[in-house]
Amino acid sequence: xxxxxxxxxxxxxxxxxxxxxxxxxxxxxxxxxxxxxxxxxxxxxxxxxxxxxxxxxxxxxxxxxxxxxxxxxxxxxxxxxxxxxxxxxxxxxxxxxxxxxxxxxxxxxxxxxxxxxxxxxxxxxxxxxxxxxxxxxxxxxxxxxxxxxxxxxxxxxxxxxxxxxxxxxxxxxxxxxxxxxxxxxxxxxxxxxxxxxxxxxxxxxxxxxxxxxxxxxxxxxxxxxxxxxxxxxxxxxxxxxxxxxxxxxxxxxxxxxxxxxxxxxxxxxxxxxxxxxxxxxxxxxxxxxxxxxxxxxxxxxxxxxxxxxxxxxxxxxxxxxxxxxxxxxxxxxxxxxxxxxxxxxxxxxxxxxxxxxxxxxxxxxxxxxxxxxxxx
Amino acid sequence: xxxxxxxxxxxxxxxxxxxxxxxxxxxxxxxxxxxxxxxxxxxxxxxxxxxxxxxxxxxxxxxxxxxxxxxxxxxxxxxxxxxxxxxxxxxxxxxxxxxxxxxxxxxxxxxxxxxxxxxxxxxxxxxxxxxxxxxxxxxxxxxxxxxxxxxxxxxxxxxxxxxxxxxxxxxxxxxxxxxxxxxxxxxxxxxxxxxxxxxxxxxxxxxxxxxxxxxxxxxxxxxxxxxxxxxxxxxxxxxxxxxxxxxxxxxxxxxxxxxxxxxxxxxxxxxxxxxxxxxxxxxxxxxxxxxxxxxxxxxxxxxxxxxxxxxxxxxxxxxxxxxxxxxxxxxxxxxxxxxxxxxxxxxxxxxxxxxxxxxxxxxxxxxxxxxxxxxxxxxxxxxxxxxxxxxxxxx
Numbered sequence: 001x002x003x004x005x006x007x008x009x010x011x012x013x014x015x016x017x018x019x020x021x022x023x024x025x026x027x028x029x030x031x032x033x034x035x036x037x038x039x040x041x042x043x044x045x046x047x048x049x050x051x052x053x054x055x056x057x058x059x060x061x062x063x064x065x066x067x068x069x070x071x072x073x074x075x076x077x078x079x080x081x082x083x084x085x086x087x088x089x090x091x092x093x094x095x096x097x098x099x100x101x102x103x104x105x106x107x108x109x110x111x112x113x114x115x116x117x118x119x120x121x122x123x124x125x126x127x128x129x130x131x132x133x134x135x136x137x138x139x140x141x142x143x144x145x146x147x148x149x150x151x152x153x154x155x156x157x158x159x160x161x162x163x164x165x166x167x168x169x170x171x172x173x174x175x176x177x178x179x180x181x182x183x184x185x186x187x188x189x190x191x192x193x194x195x196x197x198x199x200x201x202x203x204x205x206x207x208x209x210x211x212x213x214x215x216x217x218x219x220x221x222x223x224x225x226x227x228x229x230x231x232x233x234x235x236x237x238x239x240x241x242x243x244x245x246x247x248x249x250x251x252x253x254x255x256x257x258x259x260x261x262x263x264x265x266x267x268x269x270x271x272x273x274x275x276x277x278x279x280x281x282x283x284x285x286x287x288x289x290x291x292x293x294x295x296x297x298x299x300x301x302x303x304x305x306x307x308x309x310x311x312x313x314x315x316x317x318x319x320x321x322x323x324x325x326x327x328x329x330x331x332x333x334x335x336x337x338x339x340x341x342x343x344x345x346x347x348x349x350x351x352x353x354x355x356x357x358x359x360x361x362x363x364x365x366x367x368x369x370x371x372x373x374x375x376x
Numbered sequence: 377x378x379x380x381x382x383x384x385x386x387x388x389x390x391x392x393x394x395x396x397x398x399x400x401x402x403x404x405x406x407x408x409x410x411x412x413x414x415x416x417x418x419x420x421x422x423x424x425x426x427x428x429x430x431x432x433x434x435x436x437x438x439x440x441x442x443x444x445x446x447x448x449x450x451x452x453x454x455x456x457x458x459x460x461x462x463x464x465x466x467x468x469x470x471x472x473x474x475x476x477x478x479x480x481x482x483x484x485x486x487x488x489x490x491x492x493x494x495x496x497x498x499x500x501x502x503x504x505x506x507x508x509x510x511x512x513x514x515x516x517x518x519x520x521x522x523x524x525x526x527x528x529x530x531x532x533x534x535x536x537x538x539x540x541x542x543x544x545x546x547x548x549x550x551x552x553x554x555x556x557x558x559x560x561x562x563x564x565x566x567x568x569x570x571x572x573x574x575x576x577x578x579x580x581x582x583x584x585x586x587x588x589x590x591x592x593x594x595x596x597x598x599x600x601x602x603x604x605x606x607x608x609x610x611x612x613x614x615x616x617x618x619x620x621x622x623x624x625x626x627x628x629x630x631x632x633x634x635x636x637x638x639x640x641x642x643x644x645x646x647x648x649x650x651x652x653x654x655x656x657x658x659x660x661x662x663x664x665x666x667x668x669x670x671x672x673x674x675x676x677x678x679x680x681x682x683x684x685x686x687x688x689x690x691x692x693x694x695x696x697x698x699x700x701x702x703x704x705x706x707x708x709x710x711x712x713x714x715x716x717x718x719x720x721x722x723x724x725x726x727x728x729x730x731x732x733x734x735x736x737x738x739x740x741x742x743x744x745x746x747x748x749x750x751x752x753x754x755x756x757x758x759x760x761x762x763x764x765x766x767x768x769x770x771x
Binding site for chain 2: 366
């Protein structure tokens, strides 16, 4: 029940709400001291399973709902060979939480993006409902822990693309009500190569107030830096590896990784051959590097299964995480860092977002700003 | 006691559950949702038909707030979400007076608390952009009825005020109705063509509503309900909520509006043009031809007829406040409902009848829709039919 105890300590929250110097009190979200759960003399793979049993993978990006659209029939609980993610493989991969991507195919914008996002949310919820032995919907860190304590894989909704909010804070609020938890700040007039506009800044403030986490993968350095300084809740990069190791445009250069680490953000490394390289060792190289540059509290995993990407060898589907963890243990990662990588960091970011939202809702009314008013 | 006192006493127990109010649209158009600029806790007479003091004075206990957007909107889905956001903010800002209601049980609970149950209705199939997933999204956000069309046809249903195209509902239109039945979202047949009304009654396994329509036999306007449709309501269990809009309820106003529109066209303007030049032409017309004025009695005449055609269990009220420029004398704004009840008392309507008209029928119809939905959800998964697959041959 460690997760439940990890939840916000009410005395801290109540005492410091009115006068927060920090974005959120450190002690409210600090990790507990770590107690090892594996035998250091065991084989790495055995140890990986033992650690993952206690600290499962919170996978930051999965494209299953969209992939299911092309199937006329599927059974996720029994196993579905035509996709990379199903309940048996999530279980053998020791996955405890999944973020379901609501990113849309190219070319959908304006009202079609808003409508398609409503459809995506509807589809995702329908899939979770038909699969209630294996999956459980979750929004908050507490609900994620609850799902895990019930032996279910928690499903969180997001990231969605910024175009989903139709340049409107009112729409952002409705998508949040429907369960949206992460929004990728790219590809719109207010979050572009040039950075955030004034409306873009207001979007980030409203996201903080709601508890929608900013995803900065693919955002311009200007956008990343502005959001890091502006956001009172931790941010994440849903699919970014280290550019120092592999020069992919969405991968993060060392300076941004360091700034992300200072801001207690989270870099979720995608298991794609394109961004990380073709082998398990390549992926581990990225994780080593990011842990070194940004810190162990700043790194996590995004399987990116069923999103159309090619995966490194031996990491072809959602069941493969123990292999990756075994590789990290061989490289001398200590258990505490592995536990942060797989589970702890994502939970910390969710808790931080929850806490910020609760505090902000005491201070701020829903924003009525419009893009016409702020960006003219 | 005068009948007006009796009316107020009656409304204190069984308040008005009104089917249609366009306050969100008025707030969008007038102040772009700046809710401080139109604080409905204070008197907004002069700007709006609706504010909380006048809702209280009018004996309103439940309101379907319309989340209407224009049919020619470039982004109808996005705009509908903004309208929903507006309603939520109104509810959040006035917790002493307004409370969200999603079910019939919620409506009763809010009535017992002495607050105004706030529900949402979407006005026009354009708000779902031909998508059942979007329809379910609106339901999940709290929308409890969808008017199948507004003033223009949608791809799958004919409007009362557009050229016939589908001849009622297309196959996809019938699927929309079936999916609404499965969700427990009321099918609203105001604004739709008579052919669509009949098709929807055939397709729907749940009671339907008319959120703001009156009787065509009393005043021949396409926005009103023909008798053969009213006569089907007892079997269906639905509710026709009488509306007050003068240009639909008063024959002289219908004729005057037609003449005024014709005059505009004769001067080369669109009949809804509100530019200064167009308004000048319109004012000149109005000086020569005074606008006929509807009264409380006009509306009561409709109710008397609708009662005869459909029965007392199938009547309700849908004022369309803030959705119409003109209102009848005595029903000038949302504080006017007691005048209508007093008129009906004078015409011999019993208190039991009036309780059905104002409150009970509206609650029953939502409860019935929920009950049908519970049954259907046992047997039918969400529909993912598309308009392309069902209406491929052009409907």
